[in-house]
Amino acid sequence: xxxxxxxxxxxxxxxxxxNAQPVKKYGHLKVDGTQLVSExxxxxxxxxxxxxWHNWWPRFYNKGTVKTxxxxxxxxxxxxAMGVGPDSGYTKEPExxxxxxxxxxxAAIDEGIYVIIDWHSHHIFLDEAKExxxxxxxxxxxxxxxxxxxxxxxxxxxxxxxxxxxxxxxKSIREHDPDNIILVGSPHWDQDVHIVADNPIVGYxxxxxxxxxxxxxxxxxxxxxxxxxxxxxxxLFVSESAGMExxxxxxxxxxxxxxxIDWMEKNQISWITWSIADKDETCSMLxxxxxxxxxxxxxxxxxxxxxxxxxxxxxxxxxxxK
Ligand code: MG
Numbered sequence: 666x667x668x669x670x671x672x673x674x675x676x677x678x679x680x681x682x683x684n685a686q687p688v689k690k691y692g693h694l695k696v697d698g699t700q701l702v703s704e705x706x707x708x709x710x711x712x713x714x715x716x717x718w719h720n721w722w723p724r725f726y727n728k729g730t731v732k733t734x735x736x737x738x739x740x741x742x743x744x745x746a747m748g749v750g751p752d753s754g755y756t757k758e759p760e761x762x763x764x765x766x767x768x769x770x771x772a773a774i775d776e777g778i779y780v781i782i783d784w785h786s787h788h789i790f791l792d793e794a795k796e797x798x799x800x801x802x803x804x805x806x807x808x809x810x811x812x813x814x815x816x817x818x819x820x821x822x823x824x825x826x827x828x829x830x831x832x833x834x835x836k837s838i839r840e841h842d843p844d845n846i847i848l849v850g851s852p853h854w855d856q857d858v859h860i861v862a863d864n865p866i867v868g869y870x871x872x873x874x875x876x877x878x879x880x881x882x883x884x885x886x887x888x889x890x891x892x893x894x895x896x897x898x899x900x901l902f903v904s905e906s907a908g909m910e911x912x913x914x915x916x917x918x919x920x921x922x923x924x925x926i927d928w929m930e931k932n933q934i935s936w937i938t939w940s941i942a943d944k945d946e947t948c949s950m951l952x953x954x955x956x957x958x959x960x961x962x963x964x965x966x967x968x969x970x971x972x973x974x975x976x977x978x979x980x981x982x983x984x985x986x987k
Pocket of ligand 1: 806807808842843844845
Protein backbone atom coordinates (compact mmCIF):
# COMPACT_ATOMS: atom_id res chain seq x y z
CA UNK A 666 0.00 0.00 0.00
CA UNK A 667 1.19 3.49 -0.81
CA UNK A 668 2.12 5.87 2.00
CA UNK A 669 -0.81 8.18 1.08
CA UNK A 670 -3.25 5.28 1.42
CA UNK A 671 -1.97 4.59 4.94
CA UNK A 672 -2.44 8.24 5.83
CA UNK A 673 -6.02 8.23 4.50
CA UNK A 674 -6.78 5.03 6.46
CA UNK A 675 -5.31 6.50 9.65
CA UNK A 676 -7.37 9.69 9.26
CA UNK A 677 -10.54 7.65 8.66
CA UNK A 678 -9.86 5.50 11.71
CA UNK A 679 -9.24 8.52 13.93
CA UNK A 680 -12.45 10.15 12.62
CA UNK A 681 -14.51 7.02 13.33
CA UNK A 682 -13.11 6.62 16.84
CA UNK A 683 -13.52 10.30 17.66
CA ASN A 684 -17.10 10.46 16.40
CA ALA A 685 -18.07 7.31 18.24
CA GLN A 686 -16.82 8.75 21.51
CA PRO A 687 -18.60 12.03 22.25
CA VAL A 688 -16.15 13.00 25.01
CA LYS A 689 -13.23 12.74 22.56
CA LYS A 690 -15.17 14.87 20.12
CA TYR A 691 -16.50 17.57 22.49
CA GLY A 692 -14.04 17.48 25.40
CA HIS A 693 -14.69 19.60 28.50
CA LEU A 694 -18.19 21.05 28.19
CA LYS A 695 -18.99 24.65 29.02
CA VAL A 696 -22.03 26.92 29.07
CA ASP A 697 -22.13 29.88 26.70
CA GLY A 698 -25.26 32.00 27.20
CA THR A 699 -28.07 29.44 27.28
CA GLN A 700 -26.12 26.90 25.20
CA LEU A 701 -24.12 23.87 26.21
CA VAL A 702 -20.92 24.02 24.12
CA SER A 703 -17.84 21.92 23.49
CA GLU A 704 -14.32 22.73 24.59
CA UNK A 705 -13.92 24.54 21.24
CA UNK A 706 -17.18 26.44 21.68
CA UNK A 707 -19.41 24.53 19.24
CA UNK A 708 -23.04 23.90 20.35
CA UNK A 709 -23.55 20.44 21.89
CA UNK A 710 -26.81 18.55 22.40
CA UNK A 711 -26.52 15.40 24.52
CA UNK A 712 -29.21 12.73 24.29
CA UNK A 713 -29.50 9.70 26.51
CA UNK A 714 -31.21 7.72 29.21
CA UNK A 715 -31.58 7.78 32.96
CA UNK A 716 -31.25 4.71 35.11
CA UNK A 717 -34.12 4.24 37.58
CA TRP A 718 -33.64 4.79 41.34
CA HIS A 719 -30.52 2.78 42.26
CA ASN A 720 -32.08 1.63 45.54
CA TRP A 721 -34.92 -0.16 43.69
CA TRP A 722 -33.18 -1.23 40.48
CA PRO A 723 -29.56 -1.83 41.52
CA ARG A 724 -29.32 -4.79 39.15
CA PHE A 725 -28.87 -2.53 36.13
CA TYR A 726 -26.02 -0.41 37.60
CA ASN A 727 -23.14 -2.17 35.84
CA LYS A 728 -20.69 -1.98 32.96
CA GLY A 729 -22.75 -4.25 30.68
CA THR A 730 -25.79 -1.95 30.60
CA VAL A 731 -23.58 1.10 30.05
CA LYS A 732 -21.99 -0.59 27.03
CA THR A 733 -25.40 -1.55 25.60
CA UNK A 734 -26.84 1.94 26.08
CA UNK A 735 -23.74 3.53 24.57
CA UNK A 736 -23.14 1.16 21.65
CA UNK A 737 -26.58 -0.23 20.74
CA UNK A 738 -28.84 2.66 21.83
CA UNK A 739 -26.39 5.43 20.77
CA UNK A 740 -26.60 7.38 24.04
CA UNK A 741 -24.03 10.16 24.40
CA UNK A 742 -25.00 10.67 28.06
CA UNK A 743 -26.33 8.48 30.86
CA UNK A 744 -27.73 9.48 34.24
CA UNK A 745 -27.04 7.50 37.40
CA ALA A 746 -30.07 8.28 39.60
CA MET A 747 -28.83 7.77 43.14
CA GLY A 748 -31.86 7.58 45.42
CA VAL A 749 -31.26 9.56 48.59
CA GLY A 750 -34.17 9.28 51.05
CA PRO A 751 -36.23 6.12 50.57
CA ASP A 752 -35.43 2.52 51.54
CA SER A 753 -31.75 1.68 51.01
CA GLY A 754 -30.97 5.12 49.55
CA TYR A 755 -27.79 7.10 50.17
CA THR A 756 -28.75 8.31 53.66
CA LYS A 757 -29.03 4.71 54.89
CA GLU A 758 -26.54 2.86 52.68
CA PRO A 759 -23.97 5.46 51.58
CA GLU A 760 -21.10 3.12 50.66
CA UNK A 761 -23.25 0.68 48.70
CA UNK A 762 -25.05 3.58 46.96
CA UNK A 763 -21.77 5.22 45.97
CA UNK A 764 -20.36 1.96 44.67
CA UNK A 765 -23.31 1.50 42.29
CA UNK A 766 -23.08 5.06 41.00
CA UNK A 767 -19.33 4.62 40.53
CA UNK A 768 -19.91 1.43 38.49
CA UNK A 769 -21.88 3.49 35.98
CA UNK A 770 -19.54 6.49 36.10
CA UNK A 771 -16.42 4.43 35.49
CA ALA A 772 -18.01 2.42 32.68
CA ALA A 773 -19.16 5.67 31.04
CA ILE A 774 -15.61 7.05 31.25
CA ASP A 775 -14.34 3.86 29.55
CA GLU A 776 -16.99 4.26 26.83
CA GLY A 777 -16.12 7.91 26.22
CA ILE A 778 -19.63 9.18 26.95
CA TYR A 779 -20.91 11.80 29.41
CA VAL A 780 -22.47 10.75 32.71
CA ILE A 781 -24.66 12.60 35.18
CA ILE A 782 -24.20 11.95 38.88
CA ASP A 783 -27.78 12.61 39.97
CA TRP A 784 -28.73 13.31 43.59
CA HIS A 785 -32.15 11.74 43.15
CA SER A 786 -34.09 13.41 45.90
CA HIS A 787 -37.37 15.30 46.36
CA HIS A 788 -36.24 16.92 49.62
CA ILE A 789 -33.23 18.84 50.91
CA PHE A 790 -30.44 16.88 52.61
CA LEU A 791 -27.80 19.61 52.68
CA ASP A 792 -25.01 18.10 54.77
CA GLU A 793 -25.22 14.73 53.02
CA ALA A 794 -25.23 16.37 49.57
CA LYS A 795 -22.19 18.53 50.39
CA GLU A 796 -20.21 15.56 51.62
CA UNK A 797 -21.19 13.36 48.67
CA UNK A 798 -20.51 15.92 45.93
CA UNK A 799 -17.27 17.02 47.53
CA UNK A 800 -16.06 13.43 47.32
CA UNK A 801 -17.31 12.98 43.74
CA UNK A 802 -15.63 16.22 42.65
CA UNK A 803 -12.37 15.20 44.32
CA UNK A 804 -12.50 11.77 42.65
CA UNK A 805 -13.80 12.65 39.19
CA UNK A 806 -13.45 16.43 38.74
CA UNK A 807 -10.64 16.11 36.19
CA UNK A 808 -12.71 13.89 33.88
CA UNK A 809 -14.57 15.79 31.15
CA UNK A 810 -17.26 13.06 31.25
CA UNK A 811 -18.78 14.15 34.55
CA UNK A 812 -21.90 16.29 35.01
CA UNK A 813 -23.26 16.88 38.53
CA UNK A 814 -27.02 17.07 39.13
CA UNK A 815 -27.39 18.33 42.67
CA UNK A 816 -31.16 18.10 43.24
CA UNK A 817 -33.32 15.93 41.02
CA UNK A 818 -36.78 17.36 41.70
CA UNK A 819 -37.57 19.73 44.54
CA UNK A 820 -41.25 19.31 45.44
CA UNK A 821 -42.24 21.55 48.34
CA UNK A 822 -39.17 23.78 48.75
CA UNK A 823 -39.37 27.35 47.45
CA UNK A 824 -36.82 28.64 44.92
CA UNK A 825 -35.25 30.72 47.72
CA UNK A 826 -34.61 27.53 49.71
CA UNK A 827 -33.45 25.52 46.66
CA UNK A 828 -31.18 28.39 45.62
CA UNK A 829 -29.57 28.63 49.07
CA UNK A 830 -29.06 24.85 49.14
CA UNK A 831 -27.66 24.86 45.59
CA UNK A 832 -25.10 27.57 46.30
CA UNK A 833 -23.79 25.58 49.27
CA UNK A 834 -23.47 22.38 47.23
CA UNK A 835 -21.93 24.26 44.26
CA LYS A 836 -19.29 25.67 46.65
CA SER A 837 -18.34 22.18 47.84
CA ILE A 838 -17.99 20.98 44.23
CA ARG A 839 -16.05 24.04 43.06
CA GLU A 840 -13.47 23.61 45.86
CA HIS A 841 -12.24 20.54 43.98
CA ASP A 842 -13.57 20.96 40.44
CA PRO A 843 -13.56 24.47 38.98
CA ASP A 844 -15.30 23.76 35.72
CA ASN A 845 -17.52 20.70 35.08
CA ILE A 846 -21.20 21.33 34.36
CA ILE A 847 -23.54 21.49 37.38
CA LEU A 848 -27.30 20.99 36.93
CA VAL A 849 -29.50 22.88 39.41
CA GLY A 850 -33.07 21.77 40.19
CA SER A 851 -36.11 23.98 39.72
CA PRO A 852 -39.03 23.97 42.19
CA HIS A 853 -42.17 21.81 41.73
CA TRP A 854 -40.69 18.81 39.96
CA ASP A 855 -38.50 21.04 37.75
CA GLN A 856 -41.40 22.94 36.29
CA ASP A 857 -40.92 26.42 37.80
CA VAL A 858 -38.10 27.48 35.47
CA HIS A 859 -39.85 30.84 35.00
CA ILE A 860 -39.33 31.64 38.70
CA VAL A 861 -35.68 30.58 38.51
CA ALA A 862 -35.17 32.70 35.36
CA ASP A 863 -36.18 35.83 37.29
CA ASN A 864 -33.62 35.19 40.02
CA PRO A 865 -30.83 32.83 38.89
CA ILE A 866 -27.66 31.99 40.82
CA VAL A 867 -24.86 34.45 40.09
CA GLY A 868 -21.11 34.24 40.54
CA TYR A 869 -20.53 30.71 39.23
CA UNK A 870 -19.94 29.47 35.68
CA UNK A 871 -21.08 26.32 33.88
CA UNK A 872 -24.43 26.05 35.65
CA UNK A 873 -27.57 24.83 33.91
CA UNK A 874 -31.11 24.45 35.27
CA UNK A 875 -33.32 21.40 34.90
CA UNK A 876 -36.74 21.25 33.29
CA UNK A 877 -38.57 17.91 33.44
CA UNK A 878 -41.61 16.94 31.37
CA UNK A 879 -43.94 13.98 31.00
CA UNK A 880 -45.63 14.53 27.66
CA UNK A 881 -49.14 13.29 28.49
CA UNK A 882 -49.32 15.71 31.46
CA UNK A 883 -47.14 18.69 30.61
CA UNK A 884 -48.50 20.73 27.77
CA UNK A 885 -48.68 24.34 26.65
CA UNK A 886 -47.95 26.07 29.97
CA UNK A 887 -44.63 24.27 30.38
CA UNK A 888 -43.50 25.12 26.84
CA UNK A 889 -44.32 28.75 27.66
CA UNK A 890 -42.25 28.60 30.86
CA UNK A 891 -39.37 27.05 28.93
CA UNK A 892 -39.53 29.73 26.24
CA UNK A 893 -39.67 32.46 28.91
CA UNK A 894 -36.64 31.01 30.71
CA UNK A 895 -34.60 30.87 27.50
CA UNK A 896 -35.59 34.44 26.59
CA UNK A 897 -34.36 35.56 30.00
CA UNK A 898 -31.05 33.77 29.33
CA UNK A 899 -31.46 30.75 31.60
CA UNK A 900 -29.53 27.68 30.32
CA LEU A 901 -31.85 24.64 30.40
CA PHE A 902 -31.11 20.91 30.50
CA VAL A 903 -33.92 18.32 30.34
CA SER A 904 -32.37 15.74 32.65
CA GLU A 905 -35.58 13.69 32.86
CA SER A 906 -38.55 13.31 30.53
CA ALA A 907 -40.84 10.73 28.97
CA GLY A 908 -43.92 10.27 26.82
CA MET A 909 -46.59 9.24 29.36
CA GLU A 910 -48.24 10.90 32.37
CA UNK A 911 -46.21 12.44 35.20
CA UNK A 912 -46.96 9.37 37.35
CA UNK A 913 -44.77 7.44 34.89
CA UNK A 914 -47.82 5.42 33.93
CA UNK A 915 -50.79 5.62 31.57
CA UNK A 916 -50.75 5.81 27.78
CA UNK A 917 -47.97 7.47 25.79
CA UNK A 918 -48.97 10.78 24.18
CA UNK A 919 -46.96 10.45 20.97
CA UNK A 920 -48.14 13.77 19.55
CA UNK A 921 -47.07 15.87 22.53
CA UNK A 922 -43.87 13.85 23.04
CA UNK A 923 -42.90 14.65 19.44
CA UNK A 924 -43.72 18.30 20.11
CA UNK A 925 -41.33 18.28 23.09
CA ILE A 926 -38.57 16.58 21.09
CA ASP A 927 -39.01 19.18 18.32
CA TRP A 928 -38.92 21.99 20.89
CA MET A 929 -35.70 20.68 22.48
CA GLU A 930 -34.03 20.07 19.12
CA LYS A 931 -35.01 23.53 17.86
CA ASN A 932 -33.54 25.13 20.98
CA GLN A 933 -30.55 22.74 21.08
CA ILE A 934 -31.40 21.54 24.57
CA SER A 935 -29.95 18.25 25.82
CA TRP A 936 -32.47 15.62 26.86
CA ILE A 937 -32.67 12.42 28.85
CA THR A 938 -35.50 9.89 29.01
CA TRP A 939 -36.65 8.05 32.16
CA SER A 940 -35.84 5.13 32.84
CA ILE A 941 -33.88 1.87 32.90
CA ALA A 942 -36.02 -0.21 35.27
CA ASP A 943 -38.35 -3.20 35.08
CA LYS A 944 -41.30 -1.99 37.16
CA ASP A 945 -44.78 -2.71 35.82
CA GLU A 946 -45.43 0.86 34.58
CA THR A 947 -45.22 2.61 31.20
CA CYS A 948 -42.00 4.57 31.81
CA SER A 949 -39.85 1.60 32.93
CA MET A 950 -38.23 0.60 29.66
CA LEU A 951 -37.46 -3.04 30.39
CA UNK A 952 -39.41 -6.20 31.09
CA UNK A 953 -38.67 -8.43 34.09
CA UNK A 954 -37.06 -10.91 31.66
CA UNK A 955 -34.38 -8.35 30.65
CA UNK A 956 -30.83 -9.41 31.54
CA UNK A 957 -29.24 -7.37 34.36
CA UNK A 958 -26.10 -6.90 32.25
CA UNK A 959 -27.57 -5.45 29.05
CA UNK A 960 -27.57 -6.86 25.49
CA UNK A 961 -31.37 -6.75 25.53
CA UNK A 962 -33.42 -8.31 22.76
CA UNK A 963 -36.30 -6.24 21.35
CA UNK A 964 -38.86 -8.53 23.02
CA UNK A 965 -37.35 -7.64 26.44
CA UNK A 966 -37.77 -3.90 25.83
CA UNK A 967 -41.11 -2.18 26.40
CA UNK A 968 -42.73 0.34 24.03
CA UNK A 969 -41.32 3.43 25.78
CA UNK A 970 -37.83 1.92 25.53
CA UNK A 971 -38.14 1.04 21.86
CA UNK A 972 -39.44 4.53 21.02
CA UNK A 973 -36.71 6.21 23.09
CA UNK A 974 -34.00 4.13 21.40
CA UNK A 975 -35.43 5.08 18.00
CA UNK A 976 -35.43 8.80 18.89
CA UNK A 977 -31.88 8.73 20.27
CA UNK A 978 -30.58 6.87 17.20
CA UNK A 979 -32.32 9.38 14.94
CA UNK A 980 -30.88 12.50 16.58
CA UNK A 981 -27.56 11.40 18.10
CA UNK A 982 -25.58 11.60 14.88
CA UNK A 983 -22.32 11.99 16.84
CA UNK A 984 -22.53 8.23 17.43
CA UNK A 985 -23.37 7.32 13.81
CA UNK A 986 -19.94 6.10 12.86
CA LYS A 987 -20.11 3.14 15.23
MG1 MG B 1 -13.19 19.65 36.06
